[in-house]
Amino acid sequence: MSQPASTVPSNYLRACALADVPDEGAIGVEVQGTPVAIIRVGGEIFALHDVCSHEEVPLSEGDVYDHTVECWLHGSCFDLRTGKPTGPPATKPVPTYPVKTEGDDVYVSLPDQER
Amino acid sequence: MSALQGAVESGAPVSRLHERQSFDPAEFGVPTGREEEWRFTPLRRLRGLHGDETLKPGKIALSVDAPPGVAVELAQHGDPRLGTAFIPGDRVSAQAFASFDEATLITVDEWLERIAPTWVTVRGENADGASFGHLVVDVKPNARAVVVLEYTGSATYADNVELVVGDGASLSVVSLQDWAADAVHLSYHHAKLGKDATLIHTAVTLGGGLVRLAPSVRYAGPGGNAELRGLYFADAGQHLEHRLFVDHAERNCRSRVSYKGALQGEDAHAVWIGDVVIRATATGTDTYEYNRNLVLTDGTRVDSVPNLEILTGEVVGAGHASASGRLEDHHLFYLMARGIPFEEARRLVIKGFFGQLIAQIEVPEVRERVTDAIEAELAAPAGESAG
Numbered sequence: 001m002s003q004p005a006s007t008v009p010s011n012y013l014r015a016c017a018l019a020d021v022p023d024e025g026a027i028g029v030e031v032q033g034t035p036v037a038i039i040r041v042g043g044e045i046f047a048l049h050d051v052c053s054h055e056e057v058p059l060s061e062g063d064v065y066d067h068t069v070e071c072w073l074h075g076s077c078f079d080l081r082t083g084k085p086t087g088p089p090a091t092k093p094v095p096t097y098p099v100k101t102e103g104d105d106v107y108v109s110l111p112d113q114e115r
Numbered sequence: 116m117s118a119l120q121g122a123v124e125s126g127a128p129v130s131r132l133h134e135r136q137s138f139d140p141a142e143f144g145v146p147t148g149r150e151e152e153w154r155f156t157p158l159r160r161l162r163g164l165h166g167d168e169t170l171k172p173g174k175i176a177l178s179v180d181a182p183p184g185v186a187v188e189l190a191q192h193g194d195p196r197l198g199t200a201f202i203p204g205d206r207v208s209a210q211a212f213a214s215f216d217e218a219t220l221i222t223v224d225e226w227l228e229r230i231a232p233t234w235v236t237v238r239g240e241n242a243d244g245a246s247f248g249h250l251v252v253d254v255k256p257n258a259r260a261v262v263v264l265e266y267t268g269s270a271t272y273a274d275n276v277e278l279v280v281g282d283g284a285s286l287s288v289v290s291l292q293d294w295a296a297d298a299v300h301l302s303y304h305h306a307k308l309g310k311d312a313t314l315i316h317t318a319v320t321l322g323g324g325l326v327r328l329a330p331s332v333r334y335a336g337p338g339g340n341a342e343l344r345g346l347y348f349a350d351a352g353q354h355l356e357h358r359l360f361v362d363h364a365e366r367n368c369r370s371r372v373s374y375k376g377a378l379q380g381e382d383a384h385a386v387w388i389g390d391v392v393i394r395a396t397a398t399g400t401d402t403y404e405y406n407r408n409l410v411l412t413d414g415t416r417v418d419s420v421p422n423l424e425i426l427t428g429e430v431v432g433a434g435h436a437s438a439s440g441r442l443e444d445h446h447l448f449y450l451m452a453r454g455i456p457f458e459e460a461r462r463l464v465i466k467g468f469f470g471q472l473i474a475q476i477e478v479p480e481v482r483e484r485v486t487d488a489i490e491a492e493l494a495a496p497a498g499e500s501a502g
Contacts, residue, residue: 055154056148056158
């Protein structure tokens, strides 16, 4: 893991290279043991906890459309901006994380208590 | 349809879940979480116990306090007395059998009875490294024994426990999972019952971050009787999973599975899987299993799945049941209408829910301990771990 660049606050951790994130899609990474889905839509980057709130499935393996990620296994949908479920069977939100990009790198800020 | 026809003709069950068996961990792929037997288990919390990387060794202290007539020995890999009651049915079980340092062998002499309980204490020193264990309890024909397995401390631990119950013998096992909050424990209890043998197996799971206990029963002769009981209390963040399997392949055997659990706090998760197969040869089988879950707060999750496959029409009885729900308002109302405050009424109803299972535990010390532990859980504000 490289050191955060000077303009990125120290509580942001490097998640992946910007080039690793598909133009319209998701990549799953682990940041300090926390699974994080890094998702790019229309040039904007989002980060969500990479486990569906319904069952133990990585959301980064799902489809991305209309600022939504859809879990491939049971079809639960989540809004990328809020993490709130927009389609069943999930009823609980997934955590979202603040993202910054600098140069070729994507950084996320995880809450302290995240497992 | 063709699978069904094939099953009827060959006598093999349609459900193949318990058919795959091997002592070689490599025979089983690394679970991804999509497999039927792993789909409820959060694999990323297993600290690699299910994976193929070499893990840093952990430290587990096992001690046995046995009454006279009960022999306790250590056994090494390759000892013919190990691996007689089972062939591992998944990767972690096979890995545990391949990786344990030394096995503990407890033998109860023929015709021995009215003896004090044998206590097996497994204490984890820390959860950083991974440990593997193997225990054999061999009750020779016509003996009667009581064994308490007590798991405490912090650990990342996987183990196999073989329970060999000889012809006409009787074994009562209480397995008490009372781990610290950071423990991860994957455990397999494999019972083999001889002719007219009796097993009473009670699982009490209170502590541990993630506990996945899989008791299974096989019969080596007719007339066997297995009572599998369980009691669990999941607090915030705890994943407590019990996977039962009773394989009826012999005639005139009986099995009962009775599991009850309560859950409170955010992300408390209980899983109960009750699989029973009655093979074509197992005429005269009498089986019933049930699971009950009491959901005490929001934010918990219960998965309860009974499965029963019957390949003969000649059964005495075969059934299963599962129910998960909240405290019943009218139970509380009944007590409160008699002047009992809400909190006290709630405690009484929950104690009543577990009461019968606790009363059936044969060892008074364990009974008291479980009663106290449940009291402590109920005294703690919802969601806070009491143990």
